Amino acid sequence: MNMRNSVASEFIIWFLPATLLLLAACDSRTISTPSVMTPANVIIQINNNAEATSDTNLIVNLQADNTDRMLIGLDSLLHDAVWEDFDTLKILHAPRLEGSVFAYGRFATAGGGTTGVFYDDIVLDFTAHINSIEANAVSDTLNAGETIEFVMETGEEG
Secondary structure, three states: OOOEEEEEOOEEEEEEHHHEEEEEEOHHHOOOOOOOOOOEEEEEEEHHHOOEEOOOEEEEEEEEEOOOEEEEEOOOOOOOOOOEEOOOEEEEEOOOOOEEEEEEEEEEOOOOOEOOOEEEEEEEOOOOOEEEEEEEEOOOOOOOOOOEEEEEEEOOOO
16 A cells, blocks of 8 residues: 655644545654743833822833843834833833823843733823912011911822
8 A cells, every 4th residue: 555644733644545534643743832931020110100290201110031122112002112122221201291191111032032011100290289378477467578478288299
């Protein structure tokens, strides 16, 4: 009997005369793919994990083990970023708009392993919140040179 064999994935297929097809599992011929290492222990922190800032220059601290390249930006799809050599610090310039702003990042190894997207956020706050203000004087009528004491209670720290 004349038989030809070929390997397809993890199966051996024998073609026999009269179009009879025989399929057999073949454990000894499994093909293993090498694993690709990815960056680990990734941390992104804006302004040392501060809750809010009035500065549009954001200091982004980065940590990622086994990392050679990074992609850091303000757009969730990272369209505003380019791959660059990994560094533990990146300065981003946020638009002057009140509210939350996010820093996003992906990281890569020299072997081509990449992470998903990591992020951190901070609130941009340019408006001072004043709960109350009080003016105290010696009398209701003020003369030149008299002192007025102002007491103000703010609604935020810092």
